[in-house]
Amino acid sequence: MSKHITPAQAAALIPDGAVVSVSSSSGLGCPDLTLKAIGERFEATGHPRDLTTLHPIAAGDMSGIKGVDHIAKKGLLKTIIGGSYPSGPSSAEPPLIWQMIGNEEVAAYNVPSGIMFDMHREAAAKRPGVMTKVGLDTFVDPERQGCAMNARAAAEPLVKKVSFEGEDWLFFPAIKPEVAIIRATTSDERGNLTYExxxxxxxxxxxxxxxRNNGGIVIAQVKRITKDGSLRPHDVRVPGMLVDYIVVDPEQKQTTQTLYDPAISGEIMRPLDSFRVPEFNLQKVIARRVAQELEAGSAVNLGFGISANVPRILLEEGLHGEVTWVIEQGAVGGVPLLDFAFGCASNADAFMPSPYQFTYFQGAGFDASLLSFLEIDRNGSVNVSKLSFRPHVTAGAGGFIDITARARKIVFSGMFNAGAKLDIEAGKLVVEKEGKLKKLVNEVEHVTFSGRRGVEQGQDITYVTERCVMKLMPQGIVLTEIAPGVELQTHILDQSEFPLIVSDKLKQMDAALFAEAPIRLKLPRKPVRKLEGIHG
Structure with missing residues (x-):
């Protein structure tokens, strides 16, 4: 019996009130045609209704792949739990899902991506749920928002704080999906899936x-179906015994605005000179200074924003391959891509399944993480997940909290304040006009990284901006470097809502950062790894 069905037939399989898990990371791996069919069926029949949908990373990107916006309809969705959500420019109309969240038409939660995968694993093994320290003292903690994105979600708590052997833990109950909608490239007639x-x-x-383990069904969207027995067993990532139905979309995009690029899937290797090197500007200055924090031989996680340019800095400096980049979607090594293709890498060494990549992150197996900030407060806490005046521009935390929970070293990067008019002249930073919005604030609106936890755990935390470098220390945030041309009092101390501690060894940032020529970067070698003790 053929497992191949139409998108409309797939949509008809989903009952009212079902829990539906959708595999996607923005436009990457999004089963967009199947989601579209669900939305069309609801418009035509009023069913399915009152769904709870799970999106461990995100579904859709508002750049040609609507994803969750296909099903963002009042009455169709009752609850949505996502690692992150589609975002868009502040000038654009908010995605439909954000309108539903803001209008209290759906109970919406932002749960760290790694924890969401853990919740699936626990449900599959019929264990009660996930007990973790990831998220303590952040918006995930029930003593703050408990993952709730609106009042409707806050009325139905998702996470509890519990005590176990004298320590605080967060407990997330396992959620049992009745339908899983996943995506691959090829299915054979029995539903074996490959991801080439x-x-x-x-x-x-x-x-x-x-x-499957909880009596549900699995729908796989693919580009093509091939003959039974024609797939190499080693290439099959999801066996056909787990797949009930197959939907074919020969036009499915590989990722946002990309129909198909074989370098993204590791089928070819791009020449290094084909990668664009960042133009000289203040963002490049910051990325260069971040690069100076690295050690050769390290495994380093990258987040979206300015830090995503750091691999290109190493390319320009002739140091490609000295650092292994790891990103939450699963790519290991290579050159992580920018902008709409972020989450993909060209020339990767390997692809890890995201749940295992998150296990690596949560246990701090990597050496450093390079991430962005929207706000920093007096405790060293960072907000990247919420700005009330631009809610649909902040997509949520994704894997940020999983990554930072125990990371040994984190370098946060961003502009010192928002909207300032700046220039570089003769190797010096010129502040022509200050911005209206300060980013160093007394208290961040949303705690995505807890500075208090960072100090307690002895994490190495650095903040890099265009005008200074700061370190989180037990006594507070310490100013360690200042850009050439910047006035300490006027341009830095007066622009922070809380007092900064000026190091008695304050020095000037490397002047080479502020010139167009390569900075002749040299990376110290990471110490040889030795057996470490086991810590909690």
Whole structure:
């Protein structure tokens, strides 16, 4: 019996009130045609209704792949739990899902991506749930927002704080999906799935296991169906015994604005000189200074924003390959891509399934993480997940909290304040006009990284901006470097809502950062790894 069905037939399989898990990371791996069919069925029949949908990373990107916006309809969605959500420019109309969240038409939660995958794994094994320290003292903690994105969600708590052997833990109950909608490149007639054109495996296997082990169904969207027995067993990532139905979309995009690029899926290797080197500007100055924090031989996580340019800095400096980049979608090594293709890498060494990449992050197996900030407060806490005046521009935390929970070293980067008019002249930073919005604030609106936890755990925390470098220390945030041309009092101390501690060894940032020529970067070698003790 053929497992191949139409998108409309797939939509008709979903009952009212179902819990539906969707595999996607923005446009990467998004089963967009299937989601579209669900939305069209609801418009035509009023069913399915009152769904709870799970999106471990995100679904859709508002740049040609609507994803969750296909099903963002009042009455269709009752609850949505996502690692992150589609975002867009502040000038654009908010995505439909953000309008629903703001209008209290759906209970919406932002749960760290790694924890969401853990919840699937626990459901598959029929264990009660996830007990973790990831998220303590952040917006995930029930003593803050408890992952709730609106009042409707706050009325139905998702996470509890519990005590175990004298320590505080967060407990997330396992959620049992009745339907899993995943995506691959090829299915054979029995539903065996291969991912040869995909930019990542994501978590489709874990989501399929969670649905199947709890009596649910698995729908796989693919580009093509091939003959039974024609796929190499080693290439099959999700076995056909877990797949009930197959939807074919021969036009599915590989990722946002990308129909198909074989370098993203590791089928070819791009020449290094084909990668664009960042133009000289203040963002490049910051990325260069971040690069100076690295050690050769390290495994380093990258987040979206200015830090995503750091691999290109190493390329320009002739140091490509000295650092292994790891991103939450699963790529290991290579050159992580920018802008609409962020989450993919060209020339990767390997692809890890996202749930295992998050296990690596949560346990701090990597050496450093390079991330962005929107706000920093007096405790060293960072907000990247919420700005009330621009809610649909901040997409949520994604894997940020999983990554930072125990990371040994974190370098946060961003502009010192928002809207300032700045220039570089003769190797010096010129502040022509200050911005109206300060980013160093007494208290961040949303705690995505807890500075208090960072100090307690002895994490090495650095903040890099165009005008200074700061370190988080037990006594507070310490100013350690200042840009050439910047006035300490006027341009830095007066622009912070809280007192900064000026190091008695304050020095000037490397002048080479502020010139167009390469900075002749040299990376110290990471110490040889030795057996470490086991710590909590």
């Amino acid at each position: 054109h995909e930019g990542a495996y994501l978590g489709g296997l874990d989501q399929a296991l969670a649905a």
